[in-house]
Amino acid sequence: MSVLDWIFIIGIALSIVALLGSGYFLVQFFHKRSLLKKLPNKKFKNKKKNRKIARKKQQLMKQKKKSIRLFWVMSFVTVVLAGGMSYLSYYQSMNLTTEDSDSVVKGYYLLRDFEDQLIIARDKSDEEEKLQKNLRYLATSMASYGTKKASDVNSEEGQITLNRYYNSVKQLGMNASTQTKNFFGNQELVDSFLADIKKAQVYEKETFDYYKVNESAFKEEK
Incomplete structure (x- = not known):
């Protein structure tokens, strides 16, 4: 196989990995959001318990933001790779090997x-x-x-x-x-x-x- 063939195969593989990654982080985002909703909003008399809930909320908020950020990054990578491979496929089809x-x-x-x-x-x-x-x-x-x-x-x-x-x-x-x-x-x-x-x-x-x-x-x- 030519160098372009290898680039195309590797590019397709990476775009699939990036797509799966974006799907994973999107699922993680909704999962963290679901966990956040389950946490109680009302204050308890037990201050230690309130602090624990607050820390948990803060932790889940960070994880949720990180998940959505990584989702957009992986989505962008997927689009770039897919676009690049589409162009490469077109280039190969219109040029002599x-x-x-x-x-x-x-x-x-x-x-x-x-x-x-x-x-x-x-x-x-x-x-x-x-x-x-x-x-x-x-x-x-x-x-x-x-x-x-x-x-x-x-x-x-x-x-x-x-x-x-x-x-x-x-x-x-x-x-x-x-x-x-x-x-x-x-x-x-x-x-x-x-x-x-x-x-x-x-x-x-x-x-x-x-x-x-x-x-x-x-x-x-x-």
């Missing part, structure tokens, strides 16, 4: 490297054997996206968007893996795959838009 982020970054470069190698193969701008090796590696890497699945901490829409992108990369890789020896000088085949890359990049853009990924940062790095 570390694993998904790495997959998206890798997919971005795989598609563009594959596109570059296809154009070189079409134009016969490099050795055929070398190009076949490069294309085979890229095809295998893309086909491996069949094992990837969007994290379930993401929103349902986000998972659908990301899984659609993963599937398009996987399908492209699987199709390419059967054609690695046929790209060299084959413009029709290359153009067909270039069109498929564009389709995959449409899903890529949808993913970038949904998760607010800055594509320009990739271009600068490349």
